[in-house]
Amino acid sequence: MIRFLRDWINDRTGLGRVIDALLLEPIPGGAKWRYVWGSALAIVFGLQLITGVLLMTSYSPGDTTAWSSVYFIQYEMDFGWLIRGLHHFGSQTMVVLMGLHMLQVVIAGAHLKPREVNWWLGLGLLAVVLGLSLTGYLLPWDQKGFYATQVATNIVGGLPGVGPWLQKIIVGGPSYGNHTLTRFFALHVAVLPGLAILLLIAHIWVFRRHGVTHPKNAEGTGWFWPDQAFRDMVVGLVIFGIMLGLVVYGWGNKVEPGLEADGATPTRSIYDRIAHAGRDGLGAHLDAPADPNVPYPARPEWYFLFLFQLLKYFEGDQALIGTVVIPGAVALILFVLPWLGYGRLRPVGHFAAVLFVIALLGGAAYLTVQAWVEDQRPDTLEKQPYAILKQVVAAQRYDADKASAFQKELEHAEVRARRAVQLAAAGTPAIGSRYLLRNDPMTAGKELFRSQCATCHSHEDPLAERHQPKAMNDHPSAPDLTGWGSKEWLHDFLLNADGARYFARTHLKGGKMSKWSAKAREKAANDPKFSEELDLIASWLATHPRHDPPEEKADDLQARGFRAFDRHCSECHSYRAETFDELEAPDLAGYGDARWLREMIMNPQHPTKYGRNNQMPGFRDINSAAASVLEEPFREAFKSALANAGDDAEKKEFVKRTHQVNPLTHLERELIIRFLRRDGRIVHGGDPISD
Ligand code: HEC
Numbered sequence: 214m215i216r217f218l219r220d221w222i223n224d225r226t227g228l229g230r231v232i233d234a235l236l237l238e239p240i241p242g243g244a245k246w247r248y249v250w251g252s253a254l255a256i257v258f259g260l261q262l263i264t265g266v267l268l269m270t271s272y273s274p275g276d277t278t279a280w281s282s283v284y285f286i287q288y289e290m291d292f293g294w295l296i297r298g299l300h301h302f303g304s305q306t307m308v309v310l311m312g313l314h315m316l317q318v319v320i321a322g323a324h325l326k327p328r329e330v331n332w333w334l335g336l337g338l339l340a341v342v343l344g345l346s347l348t349g350y351l352l353p354w355d356q357k358g359f360y361a362t363q364v365a366t367n368i369v370g371g372l373p374g375v376g377p378w379l380q381k382i383i384v385g386g387p388s389y390g391n392h393t394l395t396r397f398f399a400l401h402v403a404v405l406p407g408l409a410i411l412l413l414i415a416h417i418w419v420f421r422r423h424g425v426t427h428p429k430n431a432e433g434t435g436w437f438w439p440d441q442a443f444r445d446m447v448v449g450l451v452i453f454g455i456m457l458g459l460v461v462y463g464w465g466n467k468v469e470p471g472l473e474a475d476g477a478t479p480t481r482s483i484y485d486r487i488a489h490a491g492r493d494g495l496g497a498h499l500d501a502p503a504d505p506n507v508p509y510p511a512r513p514e515w516y517f518l519f520l521f522q523l524l525k526y527f528e529g530d531q532a533l534i535g536t537v538v539i540p541g542a543v544a545l546i547l548f549v550l551p552w553l554g555y556g557r558l559r560p561v562g563h564f565a566a567v568l569f570v571i572a573l574l575g576g577a578a579y580l581t582v583q584a585w586v587e588d589q590r591p592d593t594l595e596k597q598p599y600a601i602l603k604q605v606v607a608a609q610r611y612d613a614d615k616a617s618a619f620q621k622e623l624e625h626a627e628v629r630a631r632r633a634v635q636l637a638a639a640g641t642p643a644i645g646s647r648y649l650l651r652n653d654p655m656t657a658g659k660e661l662f663r664s665q666c667a668t669c670h671s672h673e674d675p676l677a678e679r680h681q682p683k684a685m686n687d688h689p690s691a692p693d694l695t696g697w698g699s700k701e702w703l704h705d706f707l708l709n710a711d712g713a714r715y716f717a718r719t720h721l722k723g724g725k726m727s728k729w730s731a732k733a734r735e736k737a738a739n740d741p742k743f744s745e746e747l748d749l750i751a752s753w754l755a756t757h758p759r760h761d762p763p764e765e766k767a768d769d770l771q772a773r774g775f776r777a778f779d780r781h782c783s784e785c786h787s788y789r790a791e792t793f794d795e796l797e798a799p800d801l802a803g804y805g806d807a808r809w810l811r812e813m814i815m816n817p818q819h820p821t822k823y824g825r826n827n828q829m830p831g832f833r834d835i836n837s838a839a840a841s842v843l844e845e846p847f848r849e850a851f852k853s854a855l856a857n858a859g860d861d862a863e864k865k866e867f868v869k870r871t872h873q874v875n876p877l878t879h880l881e882r883e884l885i886i887r888f889l890r891r892d893g894r895i896v897h898g899g900d901p902i903s904d
């Protein structure tokens with residue numbers, strides 16, 4: 214049956230002759246393991262084409278969509294992690310194999326007459342493959358690729374004469390952005406692969422014309438099929454195995470699984486665990502979405518590091534030596550290498566070529582290690598085997614401060630990357646993936662808190678990494694707000710309001726609450742019943758109650774909590790918006806919820822907040838068109854607080870302290886509110902959406 218089918222196809226198409234021509238290639242001297250590199254490259258290239266097309270089925274090139282589509286591939290698409298991982302490491306494998314192939318070629322003298330043309334075709338392929346890596350690096354549109362590629366295009370722009378013009382063409386206009394992405398995409402999926410395929414066909418065609426370069430006294434003849442093909446396949450499989458190992462090793466960030474209603478982690482089927490292994494961190498890394506507003510410690514992909522390092526030696530006027538002269542000279546020498554092999558010059562030319570390529574690869578390796586060492590933290594370099602590396606290479610150039618700063622930035626970037634992945638699991642804003650972090654309370658909200666509030670308040674950075682400081686402010690003048698409004702915070706506050714963490718550092722030092730708290734601490738230590746009551750009040754207040762006081766008889770937390778509050782706190786604190794001026798203490802209805810905080814931020818001198826005792830500036834949107842209308846109620850609150858302040862000196866002091874209002878948009882405020890309330894959901898707009 215099979216034979217019939219084969220004969221039928223062969224008879225109608227003549228396919229058999231083509232296959233024979235492809236496979237029945239004589240190899241003088243027999244098949245050799247060292248001939249495998251070219252085929253290995255072809256195999257990996259084929260794999261790149263396949264995985265590349267699969268990636269294209271889901272990738273969406275565009276400023277707002279690219280990152281999310283790669284997120285989708287990596288974390289949601291069935292086996293997307295595997296496809297992307299193989300493509301990612303496939304590109305690096307190609308670069309490594311190129312180096313090995315080139316080395317083998319010059320050692321065998323296969324670049325010499327009559328194979329010059331094939332050498333040049335090979336160089337062309339090398340350039341195209343490097344171009345494919347460079348363009349591919351940008352496509353995820355993450356911070357890493359975005360900034361690395363910007364460095365590359367800036368280098369192009371620095372070339373003499375054509376530079377600026379060339380840069381404009383590549384970048385797709387005067388500035389780097391969406392058009393750069395679409396252009397790189399076109400290059401990456403159409404122009405360069407097409408060119409690579411044409412060059413590859415020509416390369417193999419010309420190679421077949423002259424056959425392998427075998428030793429002169431080679432005996433016997435082997436055949437491509439099956440002798441050499443077998444070796445090629447074995448090596449191909451080993452390489453594939455290594456690539457697979459790298460993918461499975463896992464370089465990505467995990468998605469923290471959600472919790473089920475009962476607090477347990479949801480169970481996943483075996484299929485789900487394999488098909489979506491990206492969620493467990495397997496596959497390639499994905500950095501935070503590209504954002505021109507957020508700087509990034511840019512470095513090129515590792516196989517371009519040597520070039521990057523080379524540029525460091527030539528700064529200012531000399532930059533062209535690193536960008537043009539040396540790379541140009543290397544390219545030129547590579548180009549003319551075959552011509553050193555004519556006539557009696559051949560052995561010399563051959564030897565020189567081997568020497569040159571080894572020096573080239575060795576030099577690149579050296580520069581790569583040096584670049585790496587210069588970026589490492591001092592304590593990393595103290596450990597073996599890195600200590601040896603440091604001695605071998607960058608010892609004098611090494612700058613510990615610079616390296617540490619770089620690592621810190623990298624760590625910071627990694628916090629963002631991890632966070633972006635968590636957020637994307639809940640969906641990406643339609644306005645673009647970069648708004649994942651721009652509108653993230655734990656990222657943008659935290660930074661706003663740091664710049665607006667942590668000038669007075671202290672707070673711990675919940676996402677601080679090992680080498681980053683946890684405290685946001687070392688000399689606070691306002692209460693610590695880490696965990697503000699939670700049961701733990703309230704409990705600690707009630708017993709230590711006079712302490713260093715709270716009011717001792719403020720103008721409220723020695724105030725009513727401080728005094729009360731000092732007494733309460735003493736009492737709680739001796740009176741278990743009172744201590745329990747405080748617990749109860751903290752638990753109750755942590756639910757941010759706003760409702761009417763519950764019925765007298767009820768026995769739930771709300772009722773018992775309210776009764777305890779009534780017994781111990783209502784002497785000073787109102788519940789439900791009575792004014793400050795009567796009691797001199799903030800109203801506690803809804804204390805700790807978003808609305809309470811919103812009011813506090815916008816208008817801390819409001820009668821339900823700190824009134825005339827306030828020292829905190831208000832934060833409002835005073836720059837918008839509507840601001841002047843909306844300011845009226847705030848002015849009223851200010852006037853009444855002023856009227857209630859004591860004598861003239863006190864009034865003057867009050868005006869000085871709080872008349873000032875800091876501009877803060879609605880979006881910014883909501884970001885801060887969610888950050889303080891440990892609510893990590895993205896803020897999708899500027900309005901108070903929901904508490
Ligand atoms: C100029 C210093 C200063 C800045 C800036 C500041 N605060 Fe305050 N904040 C205070 C002081 C002082 C208090 C104590 C009450 C008062 O004086 O009104 C306070 C009280 C608070 C409280 C009440 C909690 C408590 O324990 O009493 C909250 C919540 C708060 N601030 C949040 C913020 C937020 C959010 C920001 C940033 C938008 C901010 N603060 C900016 C000084 C500041």
Ligand code: HEC
Pocket residue numbers: 706707716721724725726727729750754778781782783784785786797798799804826
């Ligand atoms: C003797 C009066 C008094 C009593 C009793 C009292 N407080 Fe206070 N409390 C104040 C004052 C006044 C302030 C404002 C800070 C200051 O001036 O000391 C305050 C501040 C607070 C704050 C910080 C408010 C903010 O803006 O963040 C909380 C929370 C608080 N009290 C809770 C309680 C609770 C709960 C009780 C009862 C267990 C209680 N207080 C009992 C007077 C009192």
